[in-house]
Amino acid sequence: MYAAGAAALLVTAAVLIGRHIQSTSRTLFVDWPPLLASWGPHLGPGTPAAVLLAIATVAYGPTLAARLPWQALLPVTWGAATTWIFSLALIDGWDRGIAHRLTTRYEYLQVIDRFDDIPAALRDFTHHILLDSPDNWPAHIAGHPPAATLTFVLLDRIGLRGGGWAGMWCITVGATACVAVLVTIRLLADETLARRAAPFLVLAPAAVWMGTSADAYFAAVAAWAVALLALAVTARSLWWAGASGLLFGLTCYLSYGLTLVALIAAAVLALGRHEVRERPVLLLPLLAGLAVIPAAFTLAGFDWWEAYRLLVTRYHQGAGGIRPYGYWVWANLACTVLITGLATAAGLRRTGRALRETARVLLPYRADRSHRADTPHRATEARLALLVSAALLALLIADLSGMSKAETERIWLPFAVWLLPACALLPRPRAWLTGQVVLALLLNHLLLTGW
DSSP: HHHHHHHHHHHHHHHHHHHHHHTTOOOSOSSTBBEEEEHHHOOOTHHHHHHHHHHHHHHHHHHHHHSHHHHHHHHHHHHHHHHHHHHHHGOOHHHHHHIITTTTTTTTGGGGGGSSSSHHHHGGGGGSTTTTTTOOOOOOOOOHHHHHHHHHHHHHHTTTTTTHHHHHHHHHHTTTTTHHHHHHHHTTHHHHHHHHHHHHHOOTHHHHHHHHHHHHHHHHHHHHHHHHHHHHHHTTTTTHHHHHHHHHHHHHTTTTGGGGGHHHHHHHHHHHHHHHHGGGGGHHHHHHHHHHHHHHHHHOOOOHHHHHHHHHHHHHHHHGGGGGGHHHHHHHHHHHHHHHHHHHHHHHEEEHHHHHHHHHHOOOOOHHHHHHHHHHHHHHHHHHHHHHHHHHHHHHHHHHHHSSOHHHHHHHHHHHHHHHHGGGOOSSSSHHHHHHHHHHHHHHHHEEEEE
């Protein structure tokens, strides 16, 4: 409770101090600090579904997660998460909540027609990043490597045109991130902990921003890259290792900041280091897969490093160069509280306690089912804590970099999904779940979010 209380105070301070800064100097460039949102109490067609799903999941979710066969739990979790994200988005209505989110002047669908010749667009991509360049890219296109934009270009090419299809893609794919996290926890920590985490992954307040945001899609790709790495390590599979490498490469070409997912990957390798030592050849297909996407884009004429250098300049040309670092370096953490909930703050406190078992975590470990059943409870919690801590470290580095000032409720979704499993360490899950859904419903009904 102390950690949850401290997190609530952090959010309160970020709101009050942020409102003062914005009203006096107007340097935050957000209407309802620390969130990029505006005050606007409202109901919508998604309200009844969101409320009913929240009540049902709080009442029956922990029991179902504990009793369902594992093969059934995963699709049920994905279906529930998809429904939760979709119903929250529909509180704002179909047009504002889903269909128009990715069609604003900052978004990817604005430049579909500029990718008629994809190779030429990739060769020319860096020439339009700076604000003073001719036909400069809108903010989100300039702020990401071109694989992000190409996703929506390819959707358009196969007939899934417009904001509605793009929004549904982000929701349905983004919701699979919770499945990837569950798979990883079961393989590297414990099935019981994965089952305890499932309802918290489904009812995450982050769902408010996963519908509809391309960052939800990015979160899913990054999460599956980690999950496939866990499969590769525990099954000692060269094929899973290669597939994981492919997704890690794609992740780096969806968002520059997601190179920090390497820290979570490092935690996976540390937890499975016994298997890696016994079969070090696993690293070869991992690295080979990792090289495929970068090589393809480089051969097509896109220079990742040059683009990132220009992006740093572009960032400081706009609001990023004006927003005060001294406020956002801690207010970003308040945004994280709002997307992960007070339950996660409480869970992170227990995560720190569990890390005292780190020495036992790093002992050689066989990932067969019988051994998992005999693993001491504290050791499995410590293994989960190491995964969560790696994600927290990645988030803190992103924060200190100064390249994530504001809008982190959306930008940090790929890290947030790995913080939520800390809730598996909490007692009284229904009480904490209730707090999570109340926060999500209040945020979505009282604020008009956007970017």
